[in-house]
Amino acid sequence: MTIQEGEFEPSEGFSLSIKKVLFNFIKLIPKMRKLRKKATKIIQEMGEIDKKVQAPSSETIQSDLEKICSVPHRRIGTKNAHKIEDYLYAQFKELGLKNIKKEPVNVIDWVAKQWKLTISTQNETLEVPCFYVLNTEFTKPEGITAPLIYLGEGKPKDFKKIDVKNKIVVADIKFPNLPLGKLLKIVKPYYISDPQKAIDKTTKIILTFALLNFPPQSYGGEPREDSVYWRAVRRGALGLILILRDYPSNVNSHWGPYDGTMKPVPALYVGKYDGMKVRDLSQMDGAEGTIILEGSKEPSTANNIWGILPGQSEEMIMVSSHHDSAFEGASEDGTGVAMVLAQLRAWSKIPKSERPRSLLFILSAGHLYGGIGAEAFARKYRNTLLKNVLVDVNLEHMCAKEVDEDPETLGFKFTDNLAMGALFISPSEWLIAHTIKSLSQYKIENMILIPDNFFATPPIGEAGHFTMQSDLKVIHWIRSPYYLLTAEDKLDKIDMEKLGPTAQSVSDLINSLMSLPREHF
Numbered sequence: 001m002t003i004q005e006g007e008f009e010p011s012e013g014f015s016l017s018i019k020k021v022l023f024n025f026i027k028l029i030p031k032m033r034k035l036r037k038k039a040t041k042i043i044q045e046m047g048e049i050d051k052k053v054q055a056p057s058s059e060t061i062q063s064d065l066e067k068i069c070s071v072p073h074r075r076i077g078t079k080n081a082h083k084i085e086d087y088l089y090a091q092f093k094e095l096g097l098k099n100i101k102k103e104p105v106n107v108i109d110w111v112a113k114q115w116k117l118t119i120s121t122q123n124e125t126l127e128v129p130c131f132y133v134l135n136t137e138f139t140k141p142e143g144i145t146a147p148l149i150y151l152g153e154g155k156p157k158d159f160k161k162i163d164v165k166n167k168i169v170v171a172d173i174k175f176p177n178l179p180l181g182k183l184l185k186i187v188k189p190y191y192i193s194d195p196q197k198a199i200d201k202t203t204k205i206i207l208t209f210a211l212l213n214f215p216p217q218s219y220g221g222e223p224r225e226d227s228v229y230w231r232a233v234r235r236g237a238l239g240l241i242l243i244l245r246d247y248p249s250n251v252n253s254h255w256g257p258y259d260g261t262m263k264p265v266p267a268l269y270v271g272k273y274d275g276m277k278v279r280d281l282s283q284m285d286g287a288e289g290t291i292i293l294e295g296s297k298e299p300s301t302a303n304n305i306w307g308i309l310p311g312q313s314e315e316m317i318m319v320s321s322h323h324d325s326a327f328e329g330a331s332e333d334g335t336g337v338a339m340v341l342a343q344l345r346a347w348s349k350i351p352k353s354e355r356p357r358s359l360l361f362i363l364s365a366g367h368l369y370g371g372i373g374a375e376a377f378a379r380k381y382r383n384t385l386l387k388n389v390l391v392d393v394n395l396e397h398m399c400a401k402e403v404d405e406d407p408e409t410l411g412f413k414f415t416d417n418l419a420m421g422a423l424f425i426s427p428s429e430w431l432i433a434h435t436i437k438s439l440s441q442y443k444i445e446n447m448i449l450i451p452d453n454f455f456a457t458p459p460i461g462e463a464g465h466f467t468m469q470s471d472l473k474v475i476h477w478i479r480s481p482y483y484l485l486t487a488e489d490k491l492d493k494i495d496m497e498k499l500g501p502t503a504q505s506v507s508d509l510i511n512s513l514m515s516l517p518r519e520h521f
Helices: 018-043 057-070 079-092 156-161 180-187 227-236 272-282 330-348 372-381 427-440 461-468 495-514
Strands: 097-120 126-127 144-150 170-174 191-193 239-243 267-270 288-309 316-322 358-364 389-393 402-403 412-418 423-424 447-451 475-479
Touching: 018 427, 018 447, 057 079, 057 330, 057 495, 079 097, 079 288, 079 330, 097 267, 097 272, 097 372, 126 239, 126 272, 144 239, 144 475, 156 227, 170 227, 170 272, 170 288, 180 412, 191 427, 227 239, 239 272, 239 288, 267 272, 267 288, 288 330, 288 372, 316 330, 316 372, 316 461, 316 495, 330 358, 358 372, 372 412, 372 461, 389 461, 389 495, 423 427, 427 447, 461 475
Parallel strands: 144 170, 170 239, 239 267, 316 358, 316 389, 389 475, 423 447
Antiparallel strands: 097 126, 097 288, 144 288, 191 447, 288 358, 402 412, 423 475
């Protein structure tokens, strides 16, 4: 399953458009109302599961999570990533999966080794804390020095006013701020799981994975017209300094956009508050910047790891997550991997004769490389193996703690809740009903149950890559804490005590789907 970039037919690139979202809501609202009504009736008539499948304890899942996070990162194609891939393959084998595969995809191992940002004016020279922009071009040791030019959000009209050739562009990165509480009043979801009563009309969430003016392009696709980066490149800029203006802290270690595309000029991120100083300096007469970004890139591979736990039927329920991470990745996606292992631990103890359907377990590679692993897997098996999959239960960012910006430290501070999350689900009243039951029984916090195309996109997360390439139905669990994709995503960000109950909720859900008639999926 090795795929070269030029051979990989690009998918449609991910694009979060407020206009498209609003138009989509007009179509969704009546459909959701009908499905919600049907699901409510099903729940009222639903009986209890005859035999419980016991999920592992929180302590067991935590032990798996700590092993997964025992390396500094699991970046695609690196030795660290390969070490954890080998561990996961061994776990699949030890826990009794059959037909275990370790299937490679070709990638570029892009490694930044040294980076620095210096700004000089007529009055001072200042070194600014910064972080590299993934997969941008490297410089020589001395870096590149050029005049600075500030362009706001870098809209087309901004570039029309100013010549950026042979300059370093300074621009603000825009993130969407979703008025979730107000939105849920208008577009009533299938279900809100909120036992702590934490969601109200004032609830908002910044979608820190969505860089509105620096969006990812599809792997192997053309540069995006709506990207400040590519607008600058086309007009001859030598580099970019990108301010994380809307980010809820002064963090600068943002890993994105993670599209797997190698980019032709260097770029660096600076945090929101450091960016205020950079913005001011860049608008002074004679301001110059020096960008240093040294590193290496060489061909490598990453591996999808999957196997089957046979049941009484070839019909399958798929349980999935991705195993790569930008940093320690406790939430993104150590918890997802640990939860997949938890389900394997639970179901491998059940005799084959008591598993009405088979289970396909997959830990895909390269979510942070344009989803290359999931898309390659789906393209290879969409007309064979995946034809037997009734639904993909995809697990990401489980039990991630919620944080807000700390005004004193300009970092993060914990709230008393889990991070806001969503369950993206395909339009089946039966899937909706069984999912609501599992959420309510275990009082899962801060989760909203919404259609898989709620944002006028595929499900946001790894399940989206599977669905773009195959006709899979999904029940896709995902949370969105602000430290995702940053160096702050460490084990202290996980509510370890809730790992066991959450795993049991997923186990009960899968158990209820084991005997659900195929036509109800």
